Amino acid sequence: MKIPFVDLQAQYKSIRQDVLKGVEAVFDKCNFVLGDEVAKFEADFARYCGSDHGVGVANGTDALHLAVRALGIGAGDEVLVPANTFIATALGVTFAGAKPIPVDVDASTFLMNPMLIEKAITPRTKAIMPVHLYGRMMDLDPVLEIARKHKLAVIEDTAQAHGAELRGKRAGTRGVMGCFSFYPGKNLGCYGDGGLITTNDAELKEKLEALRNYGSKKKYHHPIVGYNSRLDTVQAAVLNAKLPHLNAWSAARASAAVKYNKAIEGIGDLILPQIPDKGSHVFHLYVLRTKKRDALLAHLNANGVQAGIHYPTPIHLHGAYADLGYRKGSFPVSEQLCDEIVSLPMFPEISDEQIHYVVGQLKGFF
Numbered sequence: 373m374k375i376p377f378v379d380l381q382a383q384y385k386s387i388r389q390d391v392l393k394g395v396e397a398v399f400d401k402c403n404f405v406l407g408d409e410v411a412k413f414e415a416d417f418a419r420y421c422g423s424d425h426g427v428g429v430a431n432g433t434d435a436l437h438l439a440v441r442a443l444g445i446g447a448g449d450e451v452l453v454p455a456n457t458f459i460a461t462a463l464g465v466t467f468a469g470a471k472p473i474p475v476d477v478d479a480s481t482f483l484m485n486p487m488l489i490e491k492a493i494t495p496r497t498k499a500i501m502p503v504h505l506y507g508r509m510m511d512l513d514p515v516l517e518i519a520r521k522h523k524l525a526v527i528e529d530t531a532q533a534h535g536a537e538l539r540g541k542r543a544g545t546r547g548v549m550g551c552f553s554f555y556p557g558k559n560l561g562c563y564g565d566g567g568l569i570t571t572n573d574a575e576l577k578e579k580l581e582a583l584r585n586y587g588s589k590k591k592y593h594h595p596i597v598g599y600n601s602r603l604d605t606v607q608a609a610v611l612n613a614k615l616p617h618l619n620a621w622s623a624a625r626a627s628a629a630v631k632y633n634k635a636i637e638g639i640g641d642l643i644l645p646q647i648p649d650k651g652s653h654v655f656h657l658y659v660l661r662t663k664k665r666d667a668l669l670a671h672l673n674a675n676g677v678q679a680g681i682h683y684p685t686p687i688h689l690h691g692a693y694a695d696l697g698y699r700k701g702s703f704p705v706s707e708q709l710c711d712e713i714v715s716l717p718m719f720p721e722i723s724d725e726q727i728h729y730v731v732g733q734l735k736g737f738f
C-alpha cells in the first residue's frame with residue numbers, strides 16, 4: 373500500500389465540477405486581476421473567520437510581510453516569532469527590513485511559550501507574531517495581555533489554522549491582523565499560490581489594499597511604495613468553490629487525529645499530539661514525537677507511508693539567520709522537537725484502512 377502525505381487528487385475529484393465552473397467564469401470574463409471572484413472570496417472568508425475585512429494577497433509569506441509593513445515596522449525594529457515554525461514566518465519580518473527574534477516553544481503544545489515572551493522584549497520590539505502551528509489555535513489571552521502592557525502589536529500567522537476556533541473566536545481575529553496561506557496543501561488551499569490578511573481595522577485594510585497593488589488605491593497615484601502582490605482571480609475562483617467545504621474537511625481531519633491517537637497510544641515511546649478543545653485544532657499536521665525519529669521515518673518511507681518532518685531545523689539554526697548570532701542550545705525545546713518530530717499522512721479524505729496501515733507500520737517498527 374502507498375499512503376500519500378496529502379491526497380489533493382481525492383479532494384479535487386469531490387469538487388471538480390464547482391472548481392471548473394468557477395475557473396471557466398473567470399476565463400469567460402477575462403477579468404484576471406482583482407476580478408469579482410477576489411472581492412467575493414475576501415468578503416466570504418472574512419465573514420467565515422468573523423473578521424470585518426479580508427485583503428487577498430499573492431501568498432502567505434507576502435501576507436506576513438505586508439502586515440508588518442502596514443504597521444510601519446521596519447529597519448531597526450524587532451518582531452518576536454516562535455523558534456519552531458516554517459521559515460516563512462521569519463521571512464515576512466525580514467522582508468519588511470525588521471529583525472525576527474525567536475522565542476522558544478512549549479514542548480506540549482509546540483507553540484510559542486508565553487512565559488518566555490517578556491524576556492525577549494527589548495526597546496526595539498514592535499510586535500509579537502504567534503503561529504497557530506500544525507492547525508492548533510494558540511490561546512492568545514496571555515500574549516495579548518503582554519502586548520497591551522508593552523504596547524506591541526500582535527500579528528497572527530494563521531497559515532496552518534484556517535477555521536480553528538477557541539472560546540468562540542476563530543484564528544486570525546484576535547490579533548490586529550491574521551495572515552493566511554492558501555498553498556495547495558493547506559487546509560484551505562488553492563491550485564497555485566494565494567494568501568489573505570484578515571483585520572477589523574478599516575485603516576489597515578485600506579493600507580494593505582494599497583501595499584498589494586503598487587502602493588496605489590487610485591490608478592497611477594502612488595503615495596506610498598507598494599508591491600505587486602494580489603490574490604490571483606483564478607485562485608480566488610478555486611477558493612470560492614472550496615470554502616463551503618472547509619468545516620467538513622476540518623471535522624474529518626480532527627476525526628482522523630482521534631482515530632490515530634486511539635490506535636497509536638502505547639506504541640513504543642511515541643508521544644501523541646494533544647487533542648484540545650473541540651474545534652481549536654484543525655490538524656493541518658498530525659505530529660508525533662519519538663527518540664527514534666530518523667529510523668522510524670526511514671521505516672515508514674520504505675514501507676510506502678509518506679511521512680515528513682515539520683520542521684527539521686529551528687529558525688535560529690538556518691544559514692539564512694546565522695547573522696542573528698544564535699547557536700545550538702539557544703532555544704533547547706525547539707531544537708529537541710526538531711530532532712524528535714514526525715508528521716504522519718493527514719488529509720480529510722484519509723480512510724480507516726489507510727490509518728490502519730500507517731499504524732500497522734508504526735507497530736511493526738517498534
Ligand SMILES: Cc1ncc(COP(=O)(O)O)c(C=O)c1O
Nearest residue numbers: 431432433458460461531553555
Ligand atoms: C506557518 C507558516 N507561515 C507562513 C507560510 C507561508 O505561506 P506561503 O507558502 O503561502 O507563502 C507557511 C506555508 O508555507 C506556513 O506554514
